[in-house]
Amino acid sequence: MIQKLVNILLVEDDLVDVMNVKRAFAKNNIKNELFVAGNGVEALEMLNNMIVPLPRIIILDINMPKMNGIEFLKNLRDTENLKNISVFVMTTSNEDSDKFDAYNLNVAGYILKPLSFENFIASVATLKDFWQLCEM
Amino acid sequence: MRNYNILLVDSCKTDIEYTKNAFSVLDIKHTLYTAETEIQAWAMLQGNNKLTPLPEILIIDINEEGINGIDLLRKIRIHPDLKSILVFVITAADNEENRIAAINLNIAGYFRKPIEKKNFPDFFSILNDYWNLVEFPSKK
Structure with missing residues (x-):
């Protein structure tokens, strides 16, 4: 799906991690447009008010202020035009409860944030x- | 790296053999179970042949005549013990309706199935790298 250059939304409050994702995209020559929301509330506002074009992929942090990743996911899955977006969790949380909640809300993968760049x-x-192999 | 249970549901015996061969060539450590029909698969998920622990990963082939993977997927998504399984759909058929139905059921990915035996290892190498990247809750 990457060839079709689908839009990607990163929901992440930590500016260093936002920078890391942007740099890792550049290093891997990923040309997809990347939009950024600082927390779940901001992401839902962007999606519901069509401030960003509808993304096919969301990269989601769990621990964020205002609305955490799991609450955001619940909202996403309850919203008709957003419920089928592929969500990849990328977080420092190694808690079983977060993994369990995320998979129950059908994320495409739960990834622990690597510590080194x-x-x-x-x-x-x-x-x-993986994205290149997918037809989405 | 953890060892996961993977259930492959594919009505084509040859493709099951090619997949097993790819797992062996790539030295994939995850345990591969196979089912050739929806009924067999359901028995392994919830029936007499229930796998313990349940698979973390399911690969379902959707084709025109054989398994209707979409129906199986719908049953999985509404079952409290199964809804969290990570599902990968593979298909040799060009069916837009199935693709949209599968994506609406929040699969992890929809893939064009390799056709020749020699292409299976490349395909499963990418999937295996991805499986090794993702985390699952501890087995109970």
Whole structure:
């Protein structure tokens, strides 16, 4: 699906992680347009008010102010025109309860944020290969 | 790296063999179970042959004549013990209706099935890298 250059929305409050994702996209030559929301409330506003074009992929952090990733996911799955978006969780939370909640809300994958930037690039490379194989 | 249970539902015996071969060539450590029909698959998920622990990953082939993977997927998505399974749909058929139905059921990915034996390892190498990237809750 990456060839068709679907839009990607990153929902992330940590500016360093936003920068890491942008840099890892550049390093992996991912040309898809990347939009950023700072938390779940902001992301829902952007999606519901069509401030951003409808993304096919959302990369979602869990621990965020105002509305965390799980609450955001519940809202997303309850909204008719948003419920089928592919969501990839990328978080530092290694809690079983977060993994369980995320998979019950049918995320496409739950990924732990790599600690080093090298591993961050490698994880995004794996995601890129996976997205390229998908027909979405 | 953890070992996951993977259930492949595919009505084509040859493709099941090619998949097993790819797992062996790639030295994939996850445990592969296979079912050739929806009924067999359901028995392994909820019936007499129930797998313990339940698979974390399901690969369903959707084709025109054989398995109607969409019906199986719908049953899985409404079952409290099964709804969280990560589902990958593979198909050799060009069917837009099935693709949209599968995506609306929040699958992890919809894939064109490799045709020749030699292409299976490349295909499963990418999927295996992805499976090794993602985390699942601890097995109970």
